[in-house]
Amino acid sequence: METTIKDKPVGWYHKPESIQKDVQFETEDGWTIHGTYTIPNSYRQGEKLAAALLVHASMHSQTVWVAYPGWAKIQESVATLRIDIRGRGKSRGAIPWVDASREQKAKVLFDVQAALNFLCSQAEVDPRRVGVVAEEYSASPAVIGALEDPRVRVMVLLSGILNEKALDFIAANSTKPILYVVSKEDRMSFDDMTTAYNLTESAGSEIWVQDGLGVGATMGSVWRNVFADQSMDKSTDDAEGEWLVSELERLGTGEASEVTLTTDDGWTLYATLRLPGGIKDGATVPGVVLLPTALVDRDSYINLERVLVRHGIAVLNLEWRGIGKSVGKGNYVDMTLPELLNAPTDVQVGYNFLASQPGVDPERIGVLGTALAAKIAMHAAKENSKFKAVAMLTPVTWPWEEKNDYDTINALDVPVLFVTGDGFGELTKKFAAYVGQNKRNHLITYPGGFFGYLLGRVDKDFDTTVAKWFKTQLSGEEQAKHAAGS
Numbered sequence: 001m002e003t004t005i006k007d008k009p010v011g012w013y014h015k016p017e018s019i020q021k022d023v024q025f026e027t028e029d030g031w032t033i034h035g036t037y038t039i040p041n042s043y044r045q046g047e048k049l050a051a052a053l054l055v056h057a058s059m060h061s062q063t064v065w066v067a068y069p070g071w072a073k074i075q076e077s078v079a080t081l082r083i084d085i086r087g088r089g090k091s092r093g094a095i096p097w098v099d100a101s102r103e104q105k106a107k108v109l110f111d112v113q114a115a116l117n118f119l120c121s122q123a124e125v126d127p128r129r130v131g132v133v134a135e136e137y138s139a140s141p142a143v144i145g146a147l148e149d150p151r152v153r154v155m156v157l158l159s160g161i162l163n164e165k166a167l168d169f170i171a172a173n174s175t176k177p178i179l180y181v182v183s184k185e186d187r188m189s190f191d192d193m194t195t196a197y198n199l200t201e202s203a204g205s206e207i208w209v210q211d212g213l214g215v216g217a218t219m220g221s222v223w224r225n226v227f228a229d230q231s232m233d234k235s236t237d238d239a240e241g242e243w244l245v246s247e248l249e250r251l252g253t254g255e256a257s258e259v260t261l262t263t264d265d266g267w268t269l270y271a272t273l274r275l276p277g278g279i280k281d282g283a284t285v286p287g288v289v290l291l292p293t294a295l296v297d298r299d300s301y302i303n304l305e306r307v308l309v310r311h312g313i314a315v316l317n318l319e320w321r322g323i324g325k326s327v328g329k330g331n332y333v334d335m336t337l338p339e340l341l342n343a344p345t346d347v348q349v350g351y352n353f354l355a356s357q358p359g360v361d362p363e364r365i366g367v368l369g370t371a372l373a374a375k376i377a378m379h380a381a382k383e384n385s386k387f388k389a390v391a392m393l394t395p396v397t398w399p400w401e402e403k404n405d406y407d408t409i410n411a412l413d414v415p416v417l418f419v420t421g422d423g424f425g426e427l428t429k430k431f432a433a434y435v436g437q438n439k440r441n442h443l444i445t446y447p448g449g450f451f452g453y454l455l456g457r458v459d460k461d462f463d464t465t466v467a468k469w470f471k472t473q474l475s476g477e478e479q480a481k482h483a484a485g486s
Contacts, residue, residue: 048123052078320373
């Protein structure tokens, strides 16, 4: 095992392979904040880098982010700004932290906001891909000052101590992944971190509970002492830094773009397209067409879009005729029955568009719909054998549709994910049970009568469950297995 890194023992770190510059800027309330801005030595002129703001704990200074190898390493791949918060280090000012009132300490949120403005103004930084790391008492002002900033897309909280306002911000967050790291003997932080994680609805959020490692960034020191016989690059700070960089790099892929499609009968349909990045030459990825139900629009799937792309699946989130922005020829409630019955042809248009995207495998595309759109998805898959998997979220069976529902599901030769609730009527329960009898299908039943776009209230991992199901069903191996058995 390597015993030194450059001229220092393992567990220490020589300065990062990055260009470092001392900086200072003013906060909204006039405090001068000092920090260090870094860009990797490998930076190429004109490149736009993901970036991270590093906010230390009350008893630390910005040097904590170079004292631990994992946090120093991230400065070799993303732009960073590590600051001394007011009252600490070079930002001590007239009032040292230990003498500051609670009101003054809460104003660290101004430090965070000013730091984000500075960081995002740098020519090397992509302001759409910014992460924030904070520890201990800095967690609350970091959350309050940064979580709802659209430039901030991911956060890491180390032994965070969170007030009620910060917890409210976290509970309202449904799209930005947060990594919570805490050691279980740290009772104050443990209670706050676990409470926050349980409030979190954002896909990709995780909690890493340590045992006996102490508080904040210093968990890295204790880990290296306890596990001195293990490779040092497996330490907590290495794992935390890698998680952050991975999330920031992922944001460089799957960026949403609005597209318009035209049907043969003159409807202009609006959709959101997301494609996974990093597809190697000659490689392909599966895809899914999402169909919102009539009562909502494509924003109801925005989190599912991101989760699917995180799982390497291309997405077309399609507002079919009469919903969302696709109302040029009328709203859904005003449509005639013949117009509504043509909605599955919109799905075919969506399939053709998604299948034409570079790197998308036209033989590995699925379709998902909620409520009424679940029926539309089912009918579209019946008409188009190119759809290889169907997810039906909380469809409802009505007496006048019952025979058609059974005839259509029986005509499908693809796996079906059928999600329902035990609060729906007997016809719907009977249909769900019938679909579930096919061993190739997967039936999930939740309590109550929540429609599909609200199931995140019941199960915060719901979108991940859907994405994993599609990834399995649309894998070449799964399709080959079924073909061999048929």
